[in-house]
Amino acid sequence: MTDEHVKEYDWVRPQANFVRRVVDIPMRDGVKLHTVIIFRKGLSDAPMLLTRTPYDAENATSQHRSQDIDEVVRYSDQLFVDNGYIRVFQDIRGQHASEGDYVMNRPLRGAFNKTKTDHATDTYDTIDWLVKNVKESNGKVGMIGSSYEGFTALMGTVDAHPALQATIPQSPMVDGWMGDDWFHNGAFRTFGYDYDLGQTTLKGGGSVPRGTGEDYASYLKEGSAYDYAEKYGLLAIPAIRKVLEHPAYDDWWQYQAVDKQLARRPLTVPMLLVVGEWDQEDSYGAPAVYQALKPKDTNNDMVSLAIGPWRHSGVNYIGRSLGKLQFEGDTAKQFRENYELPFLDCHLKTHAPACHTPTVITYSTGAEKWEVSNKWPDGAYTPLYLAGNFGLSWSKPAEAGADSYVSDPAKPVPMLPRPIHMDGDEWKTWLVQDQRFADSRTDVLSYSSGVLTKPVHIKGAPKVDLHAFTSGQDSDFVVKLIDVYPEEDSAHPDMAGYELPMGIEIFRGRYVHGFATPAPLESGKSYNFKWSLPNVDHVFLPGHKIMIQVQSSLFPLYDRNPQSWVPSIMKAKPSDYVKATETVQHGGDAASAVWLPIAPE
Structure with a gap:
């Protein structure tokens, strides 16, 4: 035939x-x-x-x-x-x-x-x-x-x-280091493993074969970024290996x-x-x-x-x-x-x-x-200060104060309500997830304004100006700017009380003196951490509230900070991960704030 x-x-x-x-x-x-x-x-x-x-x-x-x-x-x-x-x-x-x-x-x-x-x-x-x-x-x-x-x-x-x-x-x-795919302000984004494996492997590529279980539990069990990569054979992937070898903002990143x-x-x-x-x-x-x-x-x-x-x-x-x-x-x-x-x-x-x-x-x-x-940002930067009793103030509080929480790497704050699977629509929409799931955690600080009587229109990238210290030798800080919807809304019941993030961003503390020069934090010493949230054009409407949340992990999107000092967090060992008390300061000479680019009415 x-x-x-x-x-x-x-x-x-x-x-x-x-x-x-x-x-x-x-x-x-x-x-x-x-x-x-x-x-x-x-x-x-x-x-x-x-x-x-x-x-x-x-x-x-x-x-x-x-x-x-x-x-x-x-x-x-x-x-x-x-x-x-x-x-x-x-x-x-x-x-x-x-x-x-x-x-x-x-x-x-x-x-x-x-x-x-x-x-x-x-x-x-x-x-x-x-x-x-x-x-x-x-x-x-x-x-x-x-x-x-x-x-x-x-x-x-x-x-x-x-x-x-x-x-x-x-x-x-x-x-890819400052704020796109692989790092944000020094914190490593674990989802890059799947992308790099699928992008650079001719046969057998795709997502990491970690099974169908929850991503939060999977990443937590495997330990550091390096240990995770080693277990699943990812160190043989050049693109992954190069990222792991360059945890700081060195010439390799800056040239690219x-x-x-x-x-x-x-x-x-x-x-x-x-x-x-x-x-x-x-x-x-x-x-x-x-x-x-x-x-x-x-x-x-x-x-x-x-x-x-x-x-x-x-x-x-x-x-x-x-x-x-x-x-x-x-x-x-x-x-x-x-x-x-x-x-x-x-x-x-x-x-x-x-x-x-x-x-x-x-x-x-x-x-x-x-x-x-005609320009961007298109607003005048105005500080919204953290205040006592977990409030927010448009004027700088005269009285100094502080709020603390215990950050435990064994129980990191999740990026989404669990169970977490970082794929499909869950990944595409995580930045608009209602933040009430995090609001009640003891390792998340939530500061809220009163009910707004007039609109607040922001056009630009809000700027974080955080004064804080840690009992450890390193720490991450995550700040969220949130639009809190009214508790009752019969016309849109799905949005009643919704805590809509208008910006979520992380900063890895070891880079407070320079992104190319990581160094340990001195336990108990106050530092001024500054970074920006994503660019937005948004109106906080009358009847809404503005909320600012502060925490020290956003897992499993970002790898955990061990909170003790290690030269490379990528290679932290189980014994390096320790609890630490994080203290956020407000008022007086250490007045933490988020500077909002407020457009004229």
């Missing part, structure tokens, strides 16, 4: 309303990168919109085996292919069908990349090929993408090809910080930076790049920042709700249609309309409307 295997089947049939081409584009070193080009039939003189991805270009352009392009492309791309764009996806070097070696967040050529190629050169070579070989194009290219794709959209602006005329980095990975790299280069590509107000993965990057580049934007027409009411990458999905929060319509669709598409059109279309992209575009939660601003 003859073999009935067929070499190939072209699932794009003649009746399809689109053209789909697959090419392998050569780079300057001979490596070929797998690229898929897709657009509606009949298109000509059209701009190209490029995404360079580690997540599979083939999948991004074959969501369904349909003959209708709107069913084939990703949901967020329907707007672009329906408005005359040639959509291009490319597997980055070493991923999926592309040749070459893969390096997680490959640094630019230099001290930590001795090769002659990086994402900047690969983008340049790709665009050069596209404008010379895609006859339907008008020779203009934009870039777009979220998370890792946002990182590549930023890297493409370094020594940019002249045809690159606009870029939209969404929730970009910018600084994209905002620092871009700040040293000319600003040549118009940029619309996008982030979600409750981005659980990359809340730091987009605002950091905005702050780094805005001083170069002398005509105020090159760099814009957008903040929507979304989770990580939420701009590309349906934006009507997040957890129990409901918004006025599909906020993500509103943003794509009213801001993203006009931004691209004015820079990329042959007969382009005038550009009117606002400097800052934010969705004001609480008020439930889009707003534009």
Whole structure:
């Protein structure tokens, strides 16, 4: 009998309303990168919109085996292919069908990349090929993408090809130590293990094989970050090993910080930076790049920042709700249609309309409307002080006081009500979780204002100014800014009494003197810990209260601080984990506060 295997089947049939081409584009070193080009039939003189991805270009352009392009492309791309764009996806070097070696967040050529190629050169070579070989194009290219794709959209602006005329980095990975995927202010984020394993393993990748039990119990049982990695064979994964070897903000991390790299280069590509107000993965990057580049934007027409009411990458999905929060319509669709598409059109279309992209575009939660601003932050920083009797005060309390709690690494404060499984919707929505589950714990301090009689509108990143000391030699501090809803709300019973986080962020105490120079804390000595919460545009409404919570763990998202001194927390041993009494000061010369960027009424 003859073999009935067929070499190939072209699932794009003649009746399809689109053209789909697959090419392998050569780079300057001979490596070929797998690229898929897709657009509606009949298109000509059209701009190209490029995404360079580690997540599979083939999948991004074959969501369904349909003959209708709107069913084939990703949901967020329907707007672009329906408005005359040639959509291009490319597997980055070493991923999926592309040749070459893969390096997680490959640094630019230099001290930590001795090769002659990086994402900047690969983008340049790709665009050069596209404008010379895609006859339907008008020779203009934009870039777009979220998370890792946002990182590549930023890297493409370094020594940019002249045809690159606009870029939209969404929730970009910018600084993995300061506040994006792997650390926040020195505290290690354990979920990175699953990402790194899935991202860099050719066979057998995916999530860590810890079973189907609860994540809180699983991480607690395994001990330190290093012990956990060793047990599950993760030390053989280069990306994981490198993170474990660099617990402090050393040259390795600083060189990779994209905002620092871009700040040293000319600003040549118009940029619309996008982030979600409750981005659980990359809340730091987009605002950091905005702050780094805005001083170069002398005509105020090159760099814009957008903040929507979304989770990580939420701009590309349906934006009507997040957890129990409901918004006025599909906020993500509103943003794509009213801001993203006009931004691209004015820079990329042959007969382009005038550009009117606002400097800052934010969705004001609480008020439930889009707003534009000329600067960011767009409020005057005003201290909201911790006060006696677990109150909050707009004026500095004259009387000094303090509140204490015992932080026990054997019983860390959970990030969510238990049981915890850090996947699916639970992970996507954890930053809007009702905080009443933590409010009653003895190792959480909750300070509350009175009922507000007028709105408090904040636009920017609230700043923590915490005076505290520990009985140990190290400590983490977590601060939450919370909107407390009225106890009764018959119209929205799910939100009655809800404690909605408007910002949750951690600081690892050993870095109080400098992120590159960890040192033990002196037991009983008061320190002033300062850091920022994520950027928000939010209105605390009359009838609500403002709450600030302070605690010393947020588990299992962040690894536990042993609270004794060890050179690297990554390698702490069971005997290193000790209880410590944490004392938060208020009033007098040690007046703890959260500084709110309050916008004028």
